[in-house]
Amino acid sequence: AVASGTVWDGRVENVLYGIQPVGDVAFRTSPIALLTGTISGEFSLSGGSITGEGKVSSGLGGRTRLADISAMGGTRDLLNLQQEVRDLNGQFRLNLSELVIDDQLCETAEGTVWTDILTRTEARWNWVGPELSGPVSCADGDLLVALSGATPAGERVNASLEVGLDARGSFFAEVFTQNSDTANALSLLGFVSEGQDRYTYRHSIE
Numbered sequence: 001a002v003a004s005g006t007v008w009d010g011r012v013e014n015v016l017y018g019i020q021p022v023g024d025v026a027f028r029t030s031p032i033a034l035l036t037g038t039i040s041g042e043f044s045l046s047g048g049s050i051t052g053e054g055k056v057s058s059g060l061g062g063r064t065r066l067a068d069i070s071a072m073g074g075t076r077d078l079l080n081l082q083q084e085v086r087d088l089n090g091q092f093r094l095n096l097s098e099l100v101i102d103d104q105l106c107e108t109a110e111g112t113v114w115t116d117i118l119t120r121t122e123a124r125w126n127w128v129g130p131e132l133s134g135p136v137s138c139a140d141g142d143l144l145v146a147l148s149g150a151t152p153a154g155e156r157v158n159a160s161l162e163v164g165l166d167a168r169g170s171f172f173a174e175v176f177t178q179n180s181d182t183a184n185a186l187s188l189l190g191f192v193s194e195g196q197d198r199y200t201y202r203h204s205i206e
Contacts, residue, residue, distance in 0.1 A: 013047075018167025020079050023048020027056075051079030054096070061127060069096040075117055080167070080205045084189060088124075096136060097133060103143035104165050104206065113145050118157065127185035129175075130157055142169060155182060163191025173201040 003012045009029075015022040020044060029041035038170060040057035052071025054177040057065045075081055075088040096111030111137055118129025130149030137144050155177040163169030177188055178197050189197040 006064045014060040015048075018080070020167065021048050024051060026136050045071065052094070052155075064101045065108075066101075069094065069099065069111070071095075075115075082190065082203060083150050085117070088117050088120040090115050090120050092117070093137070100144075101165065106138035106143045106165070109136050109143060113147065115147070118149070121185060121189070125185035127182050130155075132157060132159060153179065155179065167205070168178065169205045171201075171203040171205065177178045 004010060009027075009055070011026045013024045015025050022060065022148060023047055025043055027041055027043040029039060038059050041054070041200075042053065042055050043049055044053040050071050050073040052069060055067045055071035056064065057067075069154060070110050071094045074089050075089055076086050078086060083090045092110065092113065092115040094113050096109065098110045100108040110119040112132040112133060114131065116131050119131060122128045128151070130151045132147040132149040134145065134147040137146075142162045145161040146167065147161075149156065150156050155175060157173065157175050159171070159173040161169065161171050173191075174194075175182070175191065177183060177186075177199070178195055183193070186199045186201075187193075189201065192205075193200045194200050
């Protein structure tokens, strides 16, 4: 990463989150906030796999609060995903009203995530999945995203992403379907049949 500017109005280029290039982070802090013992300001992300903006504040004890975060991007650029999933190039949106981090752990999170990645499967696997959406929360110090959706034919999809601030975590998905074409498509995507019309997918994020 390369920093420029000042602590009040600066920029950090080529930021990484684990192995994931985030892009450039621009920030503007408020000198007045220092009178209350906190550092606060606004930030934006650009030039990488994710674009977004939000507000951040941090106290002298190291507790950090992020608020009013909106971000979006494409799965093609997410290096932690398996290649066949990245190739779908689905879009995602993240909106967080609040994220509190204390002692390098997720303490509180409120927001939502949306993605259309499963709607991009028809050309390659002859199956169109649903859009997925759901809440963001904290679980055992990690950030937890729970997604769900259903197709017009009644096929149900549940998914969860749990990741720590060290960029390590796990992804799990399950699909319930009685359609043989869907089952074939899921097999090609790496899903495993668990019986009783249930198919699961697991991936570790290192």
